[in-house]
Amino acid sequence: MTMALLENSDIGKLVLRVSVGTLMLSHGIAKMMHGIGGVKALTVNAGLPEYIAYGIFMGEVTAPLMIILGFYSRIGALILAFTMGSAIYLAHLNDIFILNKMGAPVIELPLLYLLLAISIFLLGPGKYSINRS
Numbered sequence: 001m002t003m004a005l006l007e008n009s010d011i012g013k014l015v016l017r018v019s020v021g022t023l024m025l026s027h028g029i030a031k032m033m034h035g036i037g038g039v040k041a042l043t044v045n046a047g048l049p050e051y052i053a054y055g056i057f058m059g060e061v062t063a064p065l066m067i068i069l070g071f072y073s074r075i076g077a078l079i080l081a082f083t084m085g086s087a088i089y090l091a092h093l094n095d096i097f098i099l100n101k102m103g104a105p106v107i108e109l110p111l112l113y114l115l116l117a118i119s120i121f122l123l124g125p126g127k128y129s130i131n132r133s
Helices: 002-006 009-034 037-045 051-059 062-068 073-095 108-123
Strands: none
Touching: 009 062, 009 073, 037 051, 037 073, 051 062, 051 073, 062 073, 062 108, 073 108
16 A cells, blocks of 8 residues: 555646645735736836736736646646746846855746746646546
């Protein structure tokens, strides 16, 4: 029984989906509570239309919910990957090779979310999901 549990990749996929989705959803909830003014400023300063900020906001709310539930999680993962790519471009493009006070890359967190979203897309949601593809 224990070995079967340890060798169950579907549980690993569930843990990956729920952890990434929950952590990213917290960013979306923060924007719901405090507004998206900062994201709007970044998009406008980059010469992009302001409505892009709303797409990024939705990518931090809708995509994580899709990923957590396993409801078209591959699509949710693509949306999240695009959102994180946008975050890197808008907020961290000049920081790609900069290290923070602790010696870690400044883009570490958005890059990690980007790579985890790509992993979820490639792995799929697993057995414990609303959609199993």
